[in-house]
Amino acid sequence: MAAPSGPPALRPRLMDRYRRFLPVTDSTPSLTLGEGATPLVRASRLGATLGLSNLYLKIEGQNPTGSFKDRGMVVAVSKAAEAGAAAIVCASTGNTSASAAAYGAAAGMEVIVVLPKGQIAVGKLLQALMAGARVVAIDGNFDEALGIVRALAEQDDHPVTLVNSVNPFRIEGQKTAAFEVCDDLGCAPDILAIPVGNAGNISAYWQGFREYADAGLVDRTPRMWGFQAAGAAPLVVGHRVDHPDTIATAIRIGDPASWTKAIDARDRSGGRIDAVSDDEILAAYRALARQEGIFCEPASAASVAGVTRAAAAGELESDALIVCVLTGHGLKDPTTAERQAASVIEAGASVGAVSVALGW
Ligand code: AN7
Numbered sequence: 001m002a003a004p005s006g007p008p009a010l011r012p013r014l015m016d017r018y019r020r021f022l023p024v025t026d027s028t029p030s031l032t033l034g035e036g037a038t039p040l041v042r043a044s045r046l047g048a049t050l051g052l053s054n055l056y057l058k059i060e061g062q063n064p065t066g067s068f069k070d071r072g073m074v075v076a077v078s079k080a081a082e083a084g085a086a087a088i089v090c091a092s093t094g095n096t097s098a099s100a101a102a103y104g105a106a107a108g109m110e111v112i113v114v115l116p117k118g119q120i121a122v123g124k125l126l127q128a129l130m131a132g133a134r135v136v137a138i139d140g141n142f143d144e145a146l147g148i149v150r151a152l153a154e155q156d157d158h159p160v161t162l163v164n165s166v167n168p169f170r171i172e173g174q175k176t177a178a179f180e181v182c183d184d185l186g187c188a189p190d191i192l193a194i195p196v197g198n199a200g201n202i203s204a205y206w207q208g209f210r211e212y213a214d215a216g217l218v219d220r221t222p223r224m225w226g227f228q229a230a231g232a233a234p235l236v237v238g239h240r241v242d243h244p245d246t247i248a249t250a251i252r253i254g255d256p257a258s259w260t261k262a263i264d265a266r267d268r269s270g271g272r273i274d275a276v277s278d279d280e281i282l283a284a285y286r287a288l289a290r291q292e293g294i295f296c297e298p299a300s301a302a303s304v305a306g307v308t309r310a311a312a313a314g315e316l317e318s319d320a321l322i323v324c325v326l327t328g329h330g331l332k333d334p335t336t337a338e339r340q341a342a343s344v345i346e347a348g349a350s351v352g353a354v355s356v357a358l359g360w
Pocket of ligand 1: 091092094097195197198199201202250299327
C-alpha cells in the first residue's frame, strides 16, 4: 500500500480545510505539523459554578507545539518558503519562538529568536532550543526584542523573514480558530473571551468572524472580550506600559503591535478590553484544572478570569453562549504549576502505609 501523501483523511490540513479564506496558491508548499482542529469543550462544572449554562473552552494548547501560534506560523513559514526564504526571525515571550523553531525546522530553515532574558517559561525555551533555533536572550523586555528583530529583518546583508504577528500571514492563519468555533457551534458565540498581549490574536479572531459573516456562513459576529494582565494592560490604561509585569509571562507586553486593530475589534463588536489581576488569573488557572481537567498556561486563564469576574458582577445572561480561548498548554510553564499545585503525599511501600497516608 502506498504511504499517504499527507496526514490521514480524518485530520484535514488546516491550510486545505480553509483554503478559500487563506492566501494559499498552487506554489505554496504544503507544510504541516497537524495544527488546528482543536477541541471546543463544554465547561459544565465551571459553568455551573459561575451560573453559566453555555460556557465553552477552545483548547488551543492541543496544537503541535502547544499553542495557537501554530495556526499562524504554518501559513507564515509556508509563505516564507514559497518566497525562497532560508531564515526566519522573531521576538517572543515564548510561544511564538517555540512555534517558529518547530515550523522552521520542518521547513529546513535557519531560525533566530530574540527573547527577554529570564522571562520565558522553561518549556517554551526548551522547545526552541531542541528544534535547533539560535536563541538570543536580551537584557530587556519583549517590546525591545520586537524592535530589534524588526530592524534585523530590514537589513540587507542577512536576509531573514520576520514571523511575528506583524507578518500578515500570521493573522491569516490564526483567524482559522474563529472559523472552527463557528463550525463547531453551528453559529457564532455571543461572546468570545481571549487573553491579549501583542494583540494579534484578538485581531485575527475578529477578522475570522467577520469573514465568516460576510460569506454568509454565520448570521452575526460575537462581542470580543479581551483580557490583559493588570501589570501589562496598555490597551486598558490607554498608553504604553514601559515596565510590564505579570506572572503570565506570555502576555507580559507593554506596547502591543496590533494596538489599533484590537481597539477596532473591541469597538466594532460592542466588546470590551479589561485587566485581570495575577490573583484572578491564577484562580482561573487552578479552577480550569480542578473543575474541568484542563491544564492551560497562566496567560490563557486570563480569558476565564475575565468571564468569572463578569459573571460575579451579574453582567452575563445565564444562557449566554460564551467561548473562552485557552491559548497555550499548562505543561509549558512547570515553574508556575509547581508553585500552585498541592504537595505529593509520601508513604512507605505498603497498602497499610498508603492507606494511612490517605487518611483511610
Ligand atoms: C499563551 O509568544 O506574544 O495578543 O511572543 O503565548 O496575539 O500576543 C505570545 C502571546 C496569549 C497573547 N496567550 O496573544 C509570543 C507572544 C498565550 C500567548 C498570548 C500569547 P497576542
